[in-house]
Structures are given as C-alpha cells and as structure tokens.
Amino acid sequence: MTLKTLLSLREIIDSSIDHLQSHYASKNLDLPDLNEPYSTSPSEAALGDPEIVETLNALVGASYQLIATVRTPFIHVMDGIFAYTLSSCIRVAEEGNVAEILREAGPSGLHVNDIAAQNGLEPTKLARVMRLLASHHIFREVKPNVFASNRISSYIDTGKPASYLFSPNADKYSGTSGVAGFIDHVTDEVMKANSHLWETMSSPEKGHSFSAVHAPLQEWSGTDKQFFWWIELPGNERRLLRYSAAMRATSLWNSPDAILHGFDWAGLTPEDVVVDVGGGTGMPAMYVARAHPHVKIVIQEREQVCEHGIAYWNEVFPEAIKSGRVQFQPHEFFQPQPTLPTNTPASVYLLRTVLHDWPDHECIRILQNLRAAAAPKTKLLIGDFMIPYACPDDSVAARTIPGAKTATAPSPLLANFGKGSATTYALDMAMFTNFNGQERTLAHLADLCQKTGWKPVQAHRRDDTPFGFLVSEPIPV
Numbered sequence: 001m002t003l004k005t006l007l008s009l010r011e012i013i014d015s016s017i018d019h020l021q022s023h024y025a026s027k028n029l030d031l032p033d034l035n036e037p038y039s040t041s042p043s044e045a046a047l048g049d050p051e052i053v054e055t056l057n058a059l060v061g062a063s064y065q066l067i068a069t070v071r072t073p074f075i076h077v078m079d080g081i082f083a084y085t086l087s088s089c090i091r092v093a094e095e096g097n098v099a100e101i102l103r104e105a106g107p108s109g110l111h112v113n114d115i116a117a118q119n120g121l122e123p124t125k126l127a128r129v130m131r132l133l134a135s136h137h138i139f140r141e142v143k144p145n146v147f148a149s150n151r152i153s154s155y156i157d158t159g160k161p162a163s164y165l166f167s168p169n170a171d172k173y174s175g176t177s178g179v180a181g182f183i184d185h186v187t188d189e190v191m192k193a194n195s196h197l198w199e200t201m202s203s204p205e206k207g208h209s210f211s212a213v214h215a216p217l218q219e220w221s222g223t224d225k226q227f228f229w230w231i232e233l234p235g236n237e238r239r240l241l242r243y244s245a246a247m248r249a250t251s252l253w254n255s256p257d258a259i260l261h262g263f264d265w266a267g268l269t270p271e272d273v274v275v276d277v278g279g280g281t282g283m284p285a286m287y288v289a290r291a292h293p294h295v296k297i298v299i300q301e302r303e304q305v306c307e308h309g310i311a312y313w314n315e316v317f318p319e320a321i322k323s324g325r326v327q328f329q330p331h332e333f334f335q336p337q338p339t340l341p342t343n344t345p346a347s348v349y350l351l352r353t354v355l356h357d358w359p360d361h362e363c364i365r366i367l368q369n370l371r372a373a374a375a376p377k378t379k380l381l382i383g384d385f386m387i388p389y390a391c392p393d394d395s396v397a398a399r400t401i402p403g404a405k406t407a408t409a410p411s412p413l414l415a416n417f418g419k420g421s422a423t424t425y426a427l428d429m430a431m432f433t434n435f436n437g438q439e440r441t442l443a444h445l446a447d448l449c450q451k452t453g454w455k456p457v458q459a460h461r462r463d464d465t466p467f468g469f470l471v472s473e474p475i476p477v
Ligand SMILES: C[S@@+](CC[C@H](N)C(=O)[O-])C[C@H]1O[C@@H](n2cnc3c(N)ncnc32)[C@H](O)[C@@H]1O
Pocket: 228, 247, 248, 250, 251, 277, 278, 279, 280, 281, 282, 283, 284, 300, 301, 302, 305, 331, 332, 333, 334, 351, 352, 353, 354, 357
C-alpha cells in the first residue's frame, strides 16, 4: 500500500516536472539556476505564473510527503525540532550583511576569514553557520571555507554597499522590498517569543485567554503591552523601523499585484475614495495607485507609521503624495472613523492583513467602526490569508459565496498540498505569537462580517495562493 503511495507521489512529481518543462519551453526560457544570483528575469517571473503555481505546490507537497514517507520517524522529528537552527543561522547571515559582502566578492566567493574581516564575527563560528545554510541551498561552499552567493542568498541582499551597511546609522531597509526587515523581525522577536508557545498555552491565566496581551510575546518579553505599543517603546526603535519594512515584504506572499485582482478597481470613479485602514507604509495601496491613477486613496495608520509611510512614498512615488491623490491620515482603528481629508464618504474600506493581527472580539470592534461610518454603497474589502483546512473544505461559506471555492490537491497529497502551503500555517503561528491573533478560514472571516453588519458577496481567490480577498456590503438596518 505504501509503495503504491510512493509510486503515486512519483507520478505527481513526474507530471509536475513535465508541466514545468512545457511551461518554460512555451516561453523559450530555462528555469532559474540555483547557483546563479537572483535577478528579476523573465525566467524568474515565469515561476509565479498562476497557471504553474498549483503545479509547483503539488511538486513541493509530493516531494515532502515522499521525504516523510521514506525517512525514519526519528530523523523526521529531529529535522523538525532542529528547524530553529536554520532560522537563527539565516539571522546571522542577514545581520552580518553576508549577502551584500558576497555580492561584491562575485561568483568565486570569499574565504570566511575575509567575510569575517568585514563583519567582525569570529571566522570559525561563521563558517559553521554558513555551512549549515549552504547545506540548505542558501549560499554555496565553493571550496573548503570559501562561500559564494546563490539564487536564494542573493534574494536577501538589499543591494546596498557592504561598507555603507557597516557605517554608523546605516539605514538597511529604506528603498528595499522589505525582505531583510522581514527576516530580522521573524528571526528575532517572533522566534524568541514563539519559543514560549507551550508556556503560554499551558498558563492558567493565558492559555484559554483571547486577550491581545496574552500572547507568547508577553510571556517572552515580560511586557504587559500589546505588540504595537510594545514595539514603540524606547529601546525598540530599530525593531519598529524594520517592522515597517517587513510589512512591505508581506506583498511578496502572493503575486505582488494580487490586490489588483481582488476588487473591481476600474469600476471606481475619480470621486471615489479608497480608505486603506491600517495601511502600513502603503505598499499594497501603491499597486492600486500605480495601476489606477484615477483612484483616490487615504491611508489610515498610527502616527509614527504615517511618518515612515510618507517618507517611503516621497522616495519611491512622490508624485502621488505631492498631488494629494494619496494621503496619509493618522487614525486609530478602534476609534470611530474620522472625517476623511477628502470630506467625502469612503467608497471602499480596505483591510489588508489587519484582522489577522487581532483576536475575534477586537476584529469585531474594527469592523463595527467601519460599518457605523459606511454609506449604503460602501464596500468592505478584506485581504488576508484564507487558511485552508488540511482536508477538503465543505463549509457553507466555501459552498455559497461566489468565488470561494479553490482547488483541492490530487490524492494522495493532503487537500491543502501539505508542504506546498505550509508557510501559511507558519504565518498563523506568527500571528498567535505576536498578537494572540490568527489567520482565519474563509468561513471564519465571513462569520465576523455577518456579526458586524457586513454581508459577504464575493470572494476573489486563486488556486495558486491561500491569500484571498472578500468583498462585503453593508447589511441595511
Ligand atoms: C500587518 S500590518 C498591515 C499593513 C498593510 N495593510 C499591508 O497590507 O501591508 C498591520 C498594520 O496595522 C497597523 N495598526 C495596528 N494597530 C492599529 C490601530 N489601533 N490603528 C491603526 N492602525 C493600526 C499597524 O501599524 C500595521 O501597519
């Protein structure tokens, strides 16, 4: 029986590779080379094509299911419990600017002593970190103790000169995609706090609580403040800066322009105003602003983030801010909606990756505030991961909301493609860790909408990503 499963997995792997090959052949391209630096090439872009991503998920899911099937349980569990070593070694490379040093060294790489001479780390310890990473296809060991970049390691390169990054007050994250900031955020406070998951879940006070201050973050740091207030405390300045950068990188969890397919933006008129509630520094809004120049956008955020956001837009898309087409408005979303700077009602309230930061009762407060300010034609647009079950989804929401159904993986894969979608569950744990929040199923999001006077009318989901958009309309009172 198990051998039969292995053969079925091999068939999925074979047919996925065949599909990949014909996909690339049809474009006259070759796959990106793991040993070459990352570049924004057509070959790299082709991996993100919606028609191929499900195939890739099946390939990854089948490969990992095959690994789990053939390895001894001991080794499989050991691999799991030591997974943290990969996170902490990635952090060392990131904080030590190794990707930048090795970009400047070129394809033949650099001896670890010369890397260490630049970043000040102890060379034999750094070599061990680099070897662990190279064994996971992040960097290459091209000769003993000589390391070079590869496609994965160069992806975390900020593109800035290494000498600049080692100068006092260097700003590593500005003008970048935010990937480096995301790595530092996750491998520092999130990983450390997550190591207190058991202590939090078994705590008589916190275990059954959904308070936003009863997360592993508080258990680890000893703070009594919710994440967003904790990160603004003196001493956390660098953490706040990189968190803002990290939020830009969240656009990379799906194809960056996914937001363009999450709503009928073209149907809006120049009089319409999109209010991006908790919009961060405005990376997702920027996709809309660039693709639909007629749309007015107000990004509502906490005051400090507005300042980072304005600086970011002034750097990368100044005309949108200078013309007033895009504006930042300091606003706390637990307070009633303020009058917009446009003096008009909102046409769309966008909540992208906001609700996942909060437990249900806080989401209800946010949604109620928006419902109270909504005009009859205002739409609510939630963009969030719609976390799949590990089995087929037969929920009422999946069956009744137009656009809600997504593909189920072929047997013997898990319905959610297993490892092919596993980062979604890691993100869910990160939400738990920082906020006592969570990624939700579509049914859960739809339920929150219904409870706060919003009727879900359309989902925009794609088979290639668990990230989706849910459009709701005000339920008349
Ligand atoms: C996960 S980020 C999402 C940012 C943005 N929507 C995006 O998709 O990139 C959540 C945002 O909520 C903001 N936020 C948290 N608490 C807030 C509050 N009480 N009022 C307004 N914004 C808040 C944070 O500053 C953060 O930028």
